[in-house]
Amino acid sequence: MNAITPARQSEALPTPFQPSGRGAKSNASGRFERTTSQPVDDGWHSEAPPRQIKTTLIRDAARSIITSNDSPDISFDQSVNPYRGCEHGCIYCFARPTHAYWGYSAGLDFESVIFFKPGAAELLRKAFSKRGYAPRPVALGSNTDPYQPVERDLRITRSILETCLAFRHPVSIITKSAGVLRDLDLLSELAALGLAHVAISVTTLDAKLARTMEPRASTPTRRLSAITALSEAGVPVSIFTSPMIPGLNDHELENLLGAGAKAGADHASYVLLRLPLEVEPLFRQWLSVERPLSAKKIMGLIESTRGGKAYDSRFHARMRGEGPVAELIRARFERACRANGLSRKVAPLRTDLFTVPEKDSDQLSLF
Incomplete structure (x- = not known):
């Protein structure tokens, strides 16, 4: 059954309603909604498998x-996002709250209701041609x-x-997917011109975690293999060990950087866990289910990096704590x-090769 109440952050869904994969x-209504529908376990579904x-x-x-x-603490000043929402379902994703602007939950909706932009390439062509x-x-x-x-x-x-x-x-890319290798032909051609850089995010070497x-992201092993394939194809590649979560994965930091360097990364970066808006209660719920014995300790360590709060939105402090x-x-x-020979600065990409290609319908120049 569903109980309709004033909008609030729901508790974790009852076990029979927990989806697999x-x-x-939880899937609480967005912060701009006035009501929320909360599933309640009435006992009739106790034997039902996860949906x-x-x-x-x-x-x-x-x-x-x-x-x-x-933003003064971000290394790029323009971005392109082909999708809103993300099937990878990373519980810590700082982008989850953006789904609320479209009337969807930052919880399960964010990872199962995906907006896609089929006209992205043409829009980009028009922007570049201005x-x-x-x-x-x-x-x-x-x-x-x-x-x-x-x-x-x-x-x-x-x-x-x-x-x-x-x-x-x-163009630069940040991804958790070995699927980036599908486009190795384009990336290697761009990289040969000094026009491409790829960062592979690897947060843990523990496949279970x-x-x-x-x-739904690629396994850590496949991500490291992607670093190797990119490097061997001449594409500059970084290992992005983010987010670092005190008490959960920060003990792996040295091993992650070592594995990235061994795989072929020449640059590394990290960001401390960020828990803006709905991400905080969602992460707390996840900890209570997946790490019940250490949840309190982990949150205590996180708060110690944010002045006693779960999140600090100030520029510079938000990224490093x-x-x-x-x-x-x-x-x-x-x-x-230093120990692994990893640079903390990415070599700048070239902008001097930029050209607007002529369309087939364009009038030919007289000279």
Whole structure:
């Protein structure tokens, strides 16, 4: 049965309603909704197996594709996101609250209701072709993963890379998917011109933890193999050990960086766990189910890096945290980078090759 109450953050779904293969444990209405529907276990479903939630695709008729960014603690100033929502279902994903703007939950909806932009490549072509456009690297995957499972069929990310290659435009990618290797032909061609960089996010080497924390992302082993394949193809590649979660995966930091360097990464970076808005209660729910004995300790360590709170949204502090625990992670990261020969700065991508290709219908020049 469903109980309708004033909108609030729900508790974790009763066991019979827990879906398999998903990250979130609840699906509370978005923060802009006035009511919420909360499943209640009345005992009739106690023997029912966990249900499967199918992914729903919604066409996003976007009229623009490049998002500008002026945050002082982010390394890029424009990004392109082919998708809203992400099937990978990473429980800690900072982008989850954005689904509330469209009337959906930051919980299970975020990872099962996916907006896609079929006209992304054409919108990008128009943006690049505007008079006076100044090329600057575009980041793919800054919000949700450009190589989440639906990309296998929709191929929107590939069409974006084809557009970047046609315009000789620099592009960087962040992903948790070995699916990036499908586009190795385009990436290697872009990289040969100094126009591409890929960061592979590897948060743990523990396959069991990855399965529950990032249920539909590639396994850690496959991500490391992707680093090797990219490196061997001449594509500059980073290992992104993010997020670092005190008390949960931070003890793996040195092993992660060592594994990344061995796989072929030449650069590394990390971000401390961020728990904005709905992400905090969702993460607490996940801990209570997956790490019940250590949940209190983990949250205590996280709060120690945020001035006693679960999250601090201030620029600079939000990415690295403050206090002894955050400082120790930073020092360990820098030391491990030195030990493994990993740079902490990515070489700049070229912008001087940018060109607007002529369309077949364009009038030929007289000279």
